[in-house]
Amino acid sequence: MTIPLETERLIFQDWTATDLEPFHALCADPSVMQFVGDGEPWSRARTDQFVATAREMSQTLGFCRWPVIYKPSSAVIGFCGFVPASDGAEIGWRLAKESWGRGLATEAARAVLKHGFETLGFQRIIATVQAPNTASIRVVEKLGMKAESTFQRGGREVILFSISRPN
Numbered sequence: 001m002t003i004p005l006e007t008e009r010l011i012f013q014d015w016t017a018t019d020l021e022p023f024h025a026l027c028a029d030p031s032v033m034q035f036v037g038d039g040e041p042w043s044r045a046r047t048d049q050f051v052a053t054a055r056e057m058s059q060t061l062g063f064c065r066w067p068v069i070y071k072p073s074s075a076v077i078g079f080c081g082f083v084p085a086s087d088g089a090e091i092g093w094r095l096a097k098e099s100w101g102r103g104l105a106t107e108a109a110r111a112v113l114k115h116g117f118e119t120l121g122f123q124r125i126i127a128t129v130q131a132p133n134t135a136s137i138r139v140v141e142k143l144g145m146k147a148e149s150t151f152q153r154g155g156r157e158v159i160l161f162s163i164s165r166p167n
């Protein structure tokens with residue numbers, strides 16, 4: 001267990017039962033989900049499944065897509081973390097709309113990326129972002145990740161970004 005991880009405004013920790021309600025609220029928001037998967041807001045069952053998978057992954061692998069807790073309110077405002085990828089890990093993030101535009105995704109992603117390289121020992125980290133998702137692409141660019149290829153997923157154009165472990 002290498003979590004909790006902290007930044008100036010955020011804490012990442014294991015999922016708890018009290019995270020489910022506020023996390024589901026943002027997963028059920030169509031504007032948050034516009035560029036996630038098929039763009040459909042999630043059902044409560046889908047959110048519960050996501051969290052169950054993350055908990056299991058945390059126990060077996062020592063990483064997952066962690067809940068992002070905003071320190072001033074102690075509330076979950078989204079997730080940031082990893083899933084395994086063929087040659088390392090894939091990083092991802094999602095925040096509630098009221099938290100956008102304050103540098104929180106960049107703050108979360110920078111800490112998680114560093115944790116991935118320095119503590120978890122990943123050699124390469126990728127991100128996949130739907131092409132029109134300019135906010136997420138900006139976050140990826142600010143992390144120093146480079147576009148590598150594009151592909152279609154579920155009829156949507158996706159850009160694959162990557163970054164290798166610094167020497």
Ligand SMILES: CC(C)(COP(=O)(O)OP(=O)(O)OC[C@H]1O[C@@H](n2cnc3c(N)ncnc32)[C@H](O)[C@@H]1OP(=O)(O)O)[C@@H](O)C(=O)NCCC(=O)NCCS
Nearest residue numbers: 032093094095100101102103104105106129134135136138
């Ligand atoms: C992507 C997301 C996490 C960004 O969160 P955020 O906290 O607003 O991001 P930040 O405040 O750290 O901003 C990062 C950069 O993106 C820019 N940005 C933010 N929203 C933008 C938008 N709608 N269009 C263009 N640029 C945008 C910011 O200006 C900033 O760049 P700058 O420092 O050069 O000004 C958030 O929009 C989100 O949760 N979206 C829905 C879920 C999602 O799409 N997840 C990613 C799937 S790949």
